[in-house]
Amino acid sequence: MEISFTDIKQKFQGCGLKTTPQRAAIYDALLRSTTHPTAEELYAEVAPQFPMMSLNTVYYTLGVLRTSGLIHEVNIDHTRARFDANLSPHHHLICLGCQSIVDVIDPRLNRLTSPAGIPNDFEITSYQVAFRGLCGSCRRHTGRSINHSSPGLHPTTVKGGLHGKSS
Amino acid sequence: MEISFTDIKQKFQGCGLKTTPQRAAIYDALLRSTTHPTAEELYAEVAPQFPMMSLNTVYYTLGVLRTSGLIHEVNIDHTRARFDANLSPHHHLICLGCQSIVDVIDPRLNRLTSPAGIPNDFEITSYQVAFRGLCGSCRRHTGRSINHSSPGLHPTTVKGGLHGKSS
DNA sequence: TGCTAAATAGTAATTATTCCTAAACAGGAA
DNA sequence: TTCCTGTTTAGGAATAATTACTATTTAGCA
Ligand SMILES: [Mn+2]
Ligand SMILES: [Mn+2]
Ligand SMILES: [Zn+2]
Ligand SMILES: [Zn+2]
Numbered sequence: 001m002e003i004s005f006t007d008i009k010q011k012f013q014g015c016g017l018k019t020t021p022q023r024a025a026i027y028d029a030l031l032r033s034t035t036h037p038t039a040e041e042l043y044a045e046v047a048p049q050f051p052m053m054s055l056n057t058v059y060y061t062l063g064v065l066r067t068s069g070l071i072h073e074v075n076i077d078h079t080r081a082r083f084d085a086n087l088s089p090h091h092h093l094i095c096l097g098c099q100s101i102v103d104v105i106d107p108r109l110n111r112l113t114s115p116a117g118i119p120n121d122f123e124i125t126s127y128q129v130a131f132r133g134l135c136g137s138c139r140r141h142t143g144r145s146i147n148h149s150s151p152g153l154h155p156t157t158v159k160g161g162l163h164g165k166s167s
Numbered sequence: 168m169e170i171s172f173t174d175i176k177q178k179f180q181g182c183g184l185k186t187t188p189q190r191a192a193i194y195d196a197l198l199r200s201t202t203h204p205t206a207e208e209l210y211a212e213v214a215p216q217f218p219m220m221s222l223n224t225v226y227y228t229l230g231v232l233r234t235s236g237l238i239h240e241v242n243i244d245h246t247r248a249r250f251d252a253n254l255s256p257h258h259h260l261i262c263l264g265c266q267s268i269v270d271v272i273d274p275r276l277n278r279l280t281s282p283a284g285i286p287n288d289f290e291i292t293s294y295q296v297a298f299r300g301l302c303g304s305c306r307r308h309t310g311r312s313i314n315h316s317s318p319g320l321h322p323t324t325v326k327g328g329l330h331g332k333s334s
Numbered sequence: 335t336g337c338t339a340a341a342t343a344g345t346a347a348t349t350a351t352t353c354c355t356a357a358a359c360a361g362g363a364a
Numbered sequence: 365t366t367c368c369t370g371t372t373t374a375g376g377a378a379t380a381a382t383t384a385c386t387a388t389t390t391a392g393c394a
Contacts, residue, residue: 059350
């Protein structure tokens with residue numbers, strides 16, 4: 001979970017990217033975060049350290065990091081992009097109330113294989129499952145109770161294991 | 168696959184929505200489409216029929232249809248919202264080259280159950296799998312060949328069946 | 335046939351993101 | 365170490381999608 005400046009520098013070098021204090025700070029903030037922050041949120045996080053930094057730099061940096069494959073963009077709606085430096089295969093649980101995104105790490109979900117009925121010249125390189133619903137706090141505020149037999153999803157855990165490699 | 172004006176009117180009534188020619192045309196265009204169009208694309212589709220129609224009306228209409236649960240918003244990136252009138256549980260195959268979205272209908276994917284390790288007061292109401300990769304035409308243009316043992320996904324079909332209900 | 339709340343169309347405003355450019359700087363070469 | 369050069373930064377302006385505002389029209393109902 002901890003990453004040193006040297007580690008970051010090496011990652012950047014491995015991608016042919018220059019290491020600047022701003023860039024390292026932005027990447028570090030994203031690595032440290034668990035909330036899949038927006039560009040603005042990352043800016044707010046690192047701005048105190050670099051009072052001169054431009055929001056534009058955050059966008060530029062996120063752009064190069066994404067192009068280099070060091071981070072992913074996560075989209076839960078069209079309003080703003082959110083980012084994720086966690087490259088290990090995982091999925092997301094999205095609260096429709098507060099827009100929170102939490103990681104879902106369940107190895108069984110990483111073993112899905114090609115679905116039926118897709119064009120056979122399509123090459124799938126990754127996939128991701130987005131689970132949607134309401135978190136406890138949002139459910140309480142809207143007065144909804146858990147209904148395990150509601151449309152949607154069975155409350156028990158995944159029973160089948162699928163074979164193959166994941167994103 | 169065919170839907171009549173009367174059918175649409177009844178759906179609208181069932182949601183307490185007024186039936187206007189513009190609204191019916193927009194919804195009909197979305198029902199008829201398979202491309203998960205943007206607001207602009209729907210506007211281009213129906214504008215010839217209604218030369219006076221405003222793009223704003225398309226946005227307003229998509230908003231009320233979404234709020235009423237008659238359509239879904241699909242997001243493959245943050246640049247623009249795309250829409251889907253297909254409410255039956257299904258998933259998506261996204262080409263990273265041309266941004267195309269095609270439906271994935273594989274009943275096995277509709278039987279995933281709650282993943283492990285999520286907060287137990289979170290109520291999942293739906294989920295969706297987004298498969299990403301390159302379509303045949305995009306792969307040809309970039310000179311990439313199919314590599315079935317590449318990182319990503321096994322080329323065979325889903326082997327396990329999971330229990331539960333889907334989105 | 336009127337009433338009224340909702341819908342439409344047109345315009346303006348907002349917001350996230352990208353574009354442009356001059357100055358600063360990281361990293362490699364001399 | 366110093367210099368060079370392409371990259372990065374910061375700041376401002378521009379863009380594009382979406383939303384807000386508002387006067388007019390209209391669908392659905394009494
Ligand atoms: Mn994540
Ligand atoms: Mn679809
Ligand atoms: Zn919530
Ligand atoms: Zn394509």
